Amino acid sequence: MGAENKLSFEFNPIVRGMKIADSNSLFPIHRVFCVGKNYAEHAKEMGSEIEKKEPFFFSKVPESITQVKKILIPEDTANLHHEVELVICLKKGGMNINVNAAHQCIFGYAVGVDLTKRDIQKKSKDKGHPWESAKSFDQSGPISEIKKYEEVVLKNNNISLLINGEEKQSASINMMVWGIEELISILSQKVILKPGDILFTGTPAGVGNIKKGDILEASIDEVGALKLNFE
Ligand code: MN
Numbered sequence: 001m002g003a004e005n006k007l008s009f010e011f012n013p014i015v016r017g018m019k020i021a022d023s024n025s026l027f028p029i030h031r032v033f034c035v036g037k038n039y040a041e042h043a044k045e046m047g048s049e050i051e052k053k054e055p056f057f058f059s060k061v062p063e064s065i066t067q068v069k070k071i072l073i074p075e076d077t078a079n080l081h082h083e084v085e086l087v088i089c090l091k092k093g094g095m096n097i098n099v100n101a102a103h104q105c106i107f108g109y110a111v112g113v114d115l116t117k118r119d120i121q122k123k124s125k126d127k128g129h130p131w132e133s134a135k136s137f138d139q140s141g142p143i144s145e146i147k148k149y150e151e152v153v154l155k156n157n158n159i160s161l162l163i164n165g166e167e168k169q170s171a172s173i174n175m176m177v178w179g180i181e182e183l184i185s186i187l188s189q190k191v192i193l194k195p196g197d198i199l200f201t202g203t204p205a206g207v208g209n210i211k212k213g214d215i216l217e218a219s220i221d222e223v224g225a226l227k228l229n230f231e
Contacts, residue, residue, distance in 0.1 A: 016062050020108065021145040021224065027089055027107065030196030032060040032141060033187060034085075034114055038176050038202025045205050055178045055186060058132070060114075064141035065198070070229050071139050073212055077117035080210045080230075083203035084161035084169050084218045086154075087112035088180055089146050093193035102181035105193065109152055109223045111144040113161070113216065114200050116207075141200065144224035154180070157221040159204060163214055171204030173220065178202075 017026030036056035037043040043050045073080050091107035114135070121134035154173060161169040178186070183199060210216065210230050219225035 016065055018065065018110075018143065019067055019145045021147045021151075023148075027146050028196045029062045029065050029198060030194050031191075032062055032064055032198055032200070033191075034058050034060060034135070034200040035178065035183060035202040038178055038183075039171060039204040040175070040177065041171070041205035042203055042207065045207070050177050052177075055183060057187060057190065058135060060136040060141050060200075061138075063138045064136060066139050066142050067145070068139070068142070069227065070231055071115070071142060072231055073210065074117065074137060077119055079117065079119040081116045081118040081207050082161055082163070082168070082210055082216060082218075083114040083116060083207050084159055084220075085112050085114050085200045085203050086159060086173055086176075086180075086220055086223065087143055088184065088199045088201060090184070090193060090197045090199070091195050093188075093195055093197060095188050095192045097185050097188040097193065099181045099185045102184040102188075103149075105184055106149045106180070107195075108146045108148045109154070109220075110146045110198075111159075111218050111220045111224050111226045112200050113142050113218055113226065113228070114203060115140040115142070115210075118207075118209075142226060142228055144218075144226040147223050152222050154222070157223065159220045160218070161206070162217040163208070163210065165215075165217075168208055169204050169206035175204065176201060 016029040124131035
């Protein structure tokens with residue numbers, strides 16, 4: 001210890017706190033991880049196949065995560081896509097977490113939308129460039145209130161998304177290729193997971209375009225619902 005104890009932050013660190021259902025406390029967001037293809041039908045619509053050997057992860061900046069109801073469509077895309085996903089929120093981390101112990105790390109779940117600039121993603125893929133900028137931008141990961149682990153039973157829960165009242169995505173979360181505990185365990189072999197880390201678990205088929213003026217409604221049975229206006 002010693003001199004280090006006297007040091008203080010030059011300015012306040014930015015911590016993004018997210019609302020928890022039926023609670024007065026906030027969940028502090030640390031890092032945001034996402035799984036690429038985790039529903040076979042979505043992989044197919046993207047012109048590829050599920051990678052059975054190992055799931056594929058990418059990240060979003062913490063600034064992606066928001067609970068505001070109005071989302072501004074960025075000016076640099078002509079094809080913003082919706083991807084409804086179950087989001088796992090961790091209260092405990094570690095490395096090389098055993099599948100059977102992974103549930104002990106879970107604080108709760110939320111409904112999330114992995115907003116994606118599909119045109120920019122495609123351009124980047126074609127050029128062999130990283131497609132981070134298509135996925136990781138402000139407000140690119142709106143989520144519902146977080147529901148505590150103890151209050152949710154996950155089994156064959158329906159996951160769905162409507163645009164202007166019309167159903168675009170609908171599936172059961174048991175269609176995920178990699179399960180919740182498996183994803184936590186595998187991710188913990190790559191990074192040292194920390195409390196506050198969250199994980200988007202992939203989207204079912206039916207992704208599509210969002211335009212200014214659209215109303216998006218996303219829900220997962222037992223977990224919650226999310227209604228967003230796009231401007
Ligand atoms: Mn996604």
